Amino acid sequence: MREREIEAHLVKRVKELGGEVRKVKWVGRGGAPDRLVMLPIVAAPKPGLLIRPTLWVELKRPGKLATFPSDAHERKQNREHQRMRRMGQRVVVIDSIEGVEELLA
Numbered sequence: 001m002r003e004r005e006i007e008a009h010l011v012k013r014v015k016e017l018g019g020e021v022r023k024v025k026w027v028g029r030g031g032a033p034d035r036l037v038m039l040p041i042v043a044a045p046k047p048g049l050l051i052r053p054t055l056w057v058e059l060k061r062p063g064k065l066a067t068f069p070s071d072a073h074e075r076k077q078n079r080e081h082q083r084m085r086r087m088g089q090r091v092v093v094i095d096s097i098e099g100v101e102e103l104l105a
Contacts (some may be wrong), residue, residue: 001062010100031080033058033091055090065095
C-alpha cells in the first residue's frame with residue numbers, strides 16, 4: 001500500500017460523510033500539514049452549540065507513524081504540527097486505512 005491509496009480512502013470516506021478534503025500548498029511555511037479536512041456542521045450535546053469539525057491531516061506511507069519524526073524533515077513537520085496545536089488547531093498524522101477509519105469514527 002502507498003500513501004496515495006490512504007489519501008484516496010480518506011477522500012472517499014470524507015465525501016461519504018458530506019465533507020471535503022483539500023490539498024494545501026504552503027508558501028513560506030515548510031512542515032505544515034498538506035491536507036485540510038472539512039466535515040459538515042453537526043449539532044452538539046448543548047442546545048444551540050454547533051461543532052464545526054475542521055482538521056489538518058498529514059499522511060504518511062504505511063508504518064511510518066511508528067518512527068515519526070525520524071529525520072530532519074519530519075522533525076520540522078513535528079515542530080510545525082505542535083505550533084499549530086498550541087494555536088488550537090487539530091492536527092493528525094495518519095499512516096493507514098485503519099487510521100483514517102479511527103479518525104472519522
